[in-house]
Amino acid sequence: MSGVEEPKLGEECGVFGMYDLDGNDVASTIYYGLFSLQHRGQESCGIAVSRTDGPPRNSNVCKGMGLVNEVFDAEAIEKMQGDIGVGHVRYSTAGASVAENTQPLVLNYIKGTLSLAHNGNLINAVELRQKLELSGAIFQTSIDSEVIAYLIARERLNVGKVEEAVKRAMEKIKGAYSIVIASPRKLIGVRDPFGFRPLCIGKRDNAYIIASESCALDTVGAEFIRDIEPGEIVTITSEGIKSDKSMSGDKCAKCIFEYIYFSRPDSYMDGVCVYSSRITAGKILAQQHPVDADIVVGVPESGNAAAMGYAMESGIPYGTAFIKNSYVGRTFIKPKQSARESSVMVKLNVLREVVNDKRVVMIDDSIVRGTTSDRIVKALKDAGAKEVHVRISSPPFLYPCYFGTDIPSSRQLIAHNHSIDEICELIGADSLGYLDINRLDELIDGDKGYCNACFSGNYPLDPPKEDIRGDYEK
Ligand code: AMP
Numbered sequence: 001m002s003g004v005e006e007p008k009l010g011e012e013c014g015v016f017g018m019y020d021l022d023g024n025d026v027a028s029t030i031y032y033g034l035f036s037l038q039h040r041g042q043e044s045c046g047i048a049v050s051r052t053d054g055p056p057r058n059s060n061v062c063k064g065m066g067l068v069n070e071v072f073d074a075e076a077i078e079k080m081q082g083d084i085g086v087g088h089v090r091y092s093t094a095g096a097s098v099a100e101n102t103q104p105l106v107l108n109y110i111k112g113t114l115s116l117a118h119n120g121n122l123i124n125a126v127e128l129r130q131k132l133e134l135s136g137a138i139f140q141t142s143i144d145s146e147v148i149a150y151l152i153a154r155e156r157l158n159v160g161k162v163e164e165a166v167k168r169a170m171e172k173i174k175g176a177y178s179i180v181i182a183s184p185r186k187l188i189g190v191r192d193p194f195g196f197r198p199l200c201i202g203k204r205d206n207a208y209i210i211a212s213e214s215c216a217l218d219t220v221g222a223e224f225i226r227d228i229e230p231g232e233i234v235t236i237t238s239e240g241i242k243s244d245k246s247m248s249g250d251k252c253a254k255c256i257f258e259y260i261y262f263s264r265p266d267s268y269m270d271g272v273c274v275y276s277s278r279i280t281a282g283k284i285l286a287q288q289h290p291v292d293a294d295i296v297v298g299v300p301e302s303g304n305a306a307a308m309g310y311a312m313e314s315g316i317p318y319g320t321a322f323i324k325n326s327y328v329g330r331t332f333i334k335p336k337q338s339a340r341e342s343s344v345m346v347k348l349n350v351l352r353e354v355v356n357d358k359r360v361v362m363i364d365d366s367i368v369r370g371t372t373s374d375r376i377v378k379a380l381k382d383a384g385a386k387e388v389h390v391r392i393s394s395p396p397f398l399y400p401c402y403f404g405t406d407i408p409s410s411r412q413l414i415a416h417n418h419s420i421d422e423i424c425e426l427i428g429a430d431s432l433g434y435l436d437i438n439r440l441d442e443l444i445d446g447d448k449g450y451c452n453a454c455f456s457g458n459y460p461l462d463p464p465k466e467d468i469r470g471d472y473e474k
Contacts, residue, residue, distance in 0.1 A: 012040055012041055012090075012091040012119075012262065012404065012405065012406050013040055013041045013088060013089060013090045013091065013103075013120075013212075013404075014034065014037030014038075014039075014040030014088070014119060014211075014212040014213070014216075015037075015086065015087070015088055015117040015118065015119050015178060015180045015199070015210075015211065015212050016030055016033035016034055016037060016086070016087045016088075016117075016180070016209070016210070016211045016212070016216055017030075017085065017086040017087070017180030017181070017182060017187050017189065017209065017210040017211070018030055018033070018084070018085060018086075018187070018207060018208070018210075019052075019083065019084045019182070019186075019187035019207065019208050019236050020083045020084070020205075020206065020207035021083075021206045021207065021208070021238055022083075022206045022207070023052075023053070023083045024083060024207070025049070025080070025081055025082060025083065026049055026082060026083060026084065026085050026207070027047055027049050027060075027077050027080035027082065027085060028077050029207075029209075029220045030047050030049070030085055030086070030087040031068065031072055031077050031087070032219055032220050033087060033209070033211055033216040033219065033220050034047070034068045034087045034088070034089050034216075035068045035219070036213075036215050036216045036218075036219035036220075036264075037089050037211070037212055037213060037215075037216050038067060038068055038089055039262075039263075039264055040089055040119070040212060040213075040262070040263075041088075041089035041090040041091035042067055042089070042091055043065065043066075043090050043091050044063065044064065044065045044066065044071075044089075044090045044101070044102040044103075045063065045064070045066070045067070045068050045071050045072075045087070045089045045090065046061065046062060046063025046064070046071070046087065046088050046102050046103055046104050046117075047061070047062055047063070047072070047077075047080060047085060047086070047087040047088075047104070048062075048063075048085055048086055048087075048104040048106050048115035048182065049080050049081070049082030049083075049084065049182075050082045050084060050085065050115070050184070051081065051082050051083060051084075052083055052084050052184065052185045053083075054082075056112045056113070056184065057108050057113050058082075058113075059082070059106055059113045059115060060079070060080045060081065060082055061104070061106050061115075062076050062080060063088075063103070063104070064099065064102065065099055065102065068089065084182045084185070084187055085115065085182055086104045086115050086116065086117045086180045086181065086182045086187075087117060088102075088103035088104050088117035088118075090102065090103060091406065100140060100141050101141045101142060103116070103117050103118065103143070103145060104116055104117040105117075105141070105143075105145055105146055105149045107149050107150070107153050109153045109156070110157065111153075111156050111157070111162075111184075112183065112184040113183075113184060114149060114152065114153055114156075114162070114181060114182070114183055115181065115182045116145060116148065116149045116152070116179060116180070116181045117145075117179065117180050117181075118143075118144075118145035118148060118177055118178075118179045119176075119177070119178045119179075119197045119199075119212055119404060120175060120176030120177040120178055120179075120192065120196060120197045120403065120404040121144065121175055121176050121402055121403055121404045122144040122147065122148070122173050122174060122175035122176070122177065123174050123175040123402055123403075123461055123462070123463065123464040124172075124173065124174045124175065125144030125147050125173075125175070126464065128147045128151070128172060128173065129144075129147050132147065132150060137150055144175075145179075147173070148169060148173055148177065148179065151168075151169035151172055151173065152165045152166055152169045152181070153165075155169055162181070162183040162186055162188065163186070163188055163235045163242075163244060166181065166188060166190055166233055167233060167246070167247060170190065170192075170193075170233075170247050171247075173192075174461060175192065175196075175402070175403060175461065176192055176194070176196035176197055176255075176402075176403035177190065177191075177192045177196075177197070178190070178192070178196075178197035178199040178212065178228075180199075180210045185237065185238070186235055186236065186237050187208060187235075187236040188233065188234065188235050188236070189201065189210035189228050189233075189234040189236075190228075190232070190233050190234075191228045191229065191230055191232055192230065192231070193230055193231035193247055193248060193249040194230055194249070194251065194252060194253035194254075194403075194451070194460055194461070195229070195231070195252050195253065195254045195270070196253055196254065196255050196403045196404060196451060197212070197255065197258070197403075197404055198212055198213060198254075198258060198263065198267075198269040198270070199211070199212060199227065199228040200212075200213070200214050200217070200224060200226065200227045200228060200269075201224075201225040201226055201227075201228060201234060201241070202214070202217035202222035202223055202224050202225055203223050203225055204220065204221055204222035204223065207222075208236045208241070209222050210228070210234065213263055213264060213267040213269065214266075214267045214268045214269070215263075215264045215266045215267040218266065224268070225241075227269065227270050227271070229245060229248060230248060230249070230252050230254070230449075231245060231247040231248030231249055232244065232248060233245075233247065251460065252449030252450070253403075253449065253450065253451035253460035253461075254269075254270060254447075254449060254450045254451065255403065255404070255405060255450070256440055256443065256444070256450045256451060256452050257366075257394070257405050257407075257454065258274075259272065259274055259277040259443050259444060260277075260278070260281065260302070260365050260366065260393055260394045260443070261365040261366060261394070262405065265278060265301075265302075265305050270444070270447070272443075272444045272445055272447075275305050277443040277444060278304075278305035278306045278308075278393065278443075279305055279306070279308060279309035279312070280309060280442055280443050281306045281309060281393040281394075281435055281443055282305065282306035282307060282308060282309020282310040282311070282312070282313065282363060282391075282393060283309040283310070283312060283313040284309075284435060284436070284439050284442060285306065285309070285363070285392075285393060285433060285435055286309070286310045286311075286312075286313035286314040287313060288433065288435075288436055288439075289391055289431075289433025290314060291359075291361060291389045291431060292359065293316050293358075293359040293360060293361045293387070293389060294316070294317070294359045294360070295316065295317055295318075295319040295321070295354065295355070295358050295359075295360055295361070296310045296311040296314065296316050296317070296318050296319065296360075296361040296363065297318075297319050297320065297321035297322065297354070297355070297360060297361070297362055297363070298322075298362075298363045298364075299348075299362065299363065299364040299365075299372070299376060300322055300324040300348070301324070302364075302365040302393075303362075303363045303364045303365055303393070306363045306365065306391075306393035307361075307363040310361060310363055310391060319354050320351060320354060321350055321351055321354050321355050321360065321362070321380065322348045322349065322350060322351070322376075323348070323349045323350075323351060324347060324348055325348070325349075328346070328347050342375050344371065344372050344375040344376060345375060345379060348376065348379075350379045350380055350382075350383040351383075352383040352384060355383050355384060355385045356383060356384030356385070357384055357385075357386060358384075358385055358386060359385075359386050359387040359389070360380055360385045360387065360388050360389065361389045361391055362376065362377070362380065362388055362389065362390050362391070362429075363390075363391045363392075363393060364376075364390070364392055364393070365392070365393050365394055366392060366393075366394045366397060367392055367397070367414055367415065367423065368397060368407065368412075368413060368414070369408075369412055369413070370414035370423065370426055370427055373390060373427040373429070374426065374427045374428060377390065377427050377428045377429050378428055387430040388428075388430055389429065389431045389432075389433075390427065390429040390431070390432045390433075391432075391433050391434075392432070392433070392434045392435065393435055394434070394435050394455070395434050395435050395436065395437040395440070395452075396415030396420070396423075396434050396455065397413045397415055397416075397454055397455065398410065398413060398415055398416050398454070398455060398457060399413075399416075399453060399454050399455070399456075399459075400413075400454070400463075401453065401454045402459070402461075402463045402464060403451065403453075405454065407454045414426070420432055420434065437452065437455050437456060440452055440455075
């Protein structure tokens with residue numbers, strides 16, 4: 001289930017870039033692309049486009065706080081003329097939820113305009129920013145994406161091509177980044193050497209698209225070409241696609257939580273269908289934590305496929321126990337602690353008809369602080385469920401994420417401070433089972449190149465010296 005009520009840490013974003021080689025406007029396609037990536041960020045969004053045959057610095061930007069359909073209207077999109085552009089949806093940190101931090105970032109410098117949209121978190125942004133500031137740089141935002149944009153613009157003055165400047169910037173930045181960049185006549189897609197966040201390429205007629213997830217390509221009628229590889233820089237010009245893999249490393253660390261929770265089930269990432277990996281997680285749960293029950297239900301949305309997998313493996317019928325209100329946007333007023341309404345139950349309601357008098361297996365993708373499970377288990381019992389057996393399609397969260405997923409510090413994570421039996425009691429369940437960390441690779445067809453640091457504490461890169469979370473936990 002997607003949390004909207006808690007102040008959130010980390011950057012969860014979606015990016016979408018497009019270059020139409022026939023010169024057609026791209027803004028409306030970017031709009032629909034962002035719409036299908038809305039699950040990756042609901043706080044702010046934006047689009048920047050320009051004309052490749054226009055005068056220098058002709059970019060057209062529209063961005064703001066809110067959902068895609070709140071920030072743009074038909075008139076705004078109509079006015080945005082340009083055959084190249086990038087778009088962004090963002091789900092930001094608590095401390096930085098302000099309009100100046102919206103993306104894409106648009107930078108005017110001596111060589112023209114550069115628009116950039118970034119998904120991920122750098123771990124050395126603070127040091128880089130300080131260094132740049134000491135050499136005269138002035139930053140207008142507090143996001144690390146501006147550090148990347150600044151480095152690229154600066155390096156571009158020393159090299160002949162923007163993709164060379166991107167490569168030089170990559171030599172300095174560390175962490176998670178999947179980026180799309182529109183320079184005056186090039187669309188560039190970059191994925192960090194570990195490949196933390198996804199990024200793929202598509203094509204529609206004579207237009208190229210670079211997007212966070214393949215579901216965005218389907219939505220705009222584009223054909224999936226391939227994933228951008230970890231460490232790869234893809235440059236799209238009027239001559240087609242060029243690739244530079246000289247920054248690729250030998251170790252990948254794709255985020256396993258993209259498959260468990262974050263991405264849309266209809267996306268394919270690095271050759272794996274997200275829906276299938278959730279089905280697999282459910283099957284493993286059924287093997288490892290079987291229970292006698294009458295019905296298996298998923299907590300929408302990401303729990304649904306795993307619940308289906310559990311049902312398939314166990315033979316217990318699958319059912320729908322929750323009806324989700326999909327209209328919870330940024331303007332949702334969080335109920336006060338004292339109010340009778342809870343944020344969770346405003347978003348979800350239980351179908352009494354389905355669960356009354358039943359022994360229920362309830363599957364969710366994760367437990368963070370435990371608030372959601374606690375409320376939902378209670379709601380199922382209030383609706384007449386005789387027993388509620390909670391199964392979680394990920395291992396227990398024990399460590400924060402520094403690479404672009406919103407997982408708070410250890411002390412806020414219920415599993416860090418409590419045993420599984422204690423958590424079971426705290427959430428009021430009759431039994432509780434988590435996915436075994438040793439079987440995570442089965443979710444991605446045995447691929448070992450993934451990051452599971454939020455479960456294991458084995459970070460592929462050392463966490464930042466200065467913990468960026470300090471600010472947000474007060
Ligand atoms: P909690 O109530 O704090 O235990 O949060 C658990 C719920 O948050 C689960 O239903 C998850 O689907 C959801 N969730 C887990 N990770 C995230 C995330 N990074 N961003 C937003 N929601 C999340």
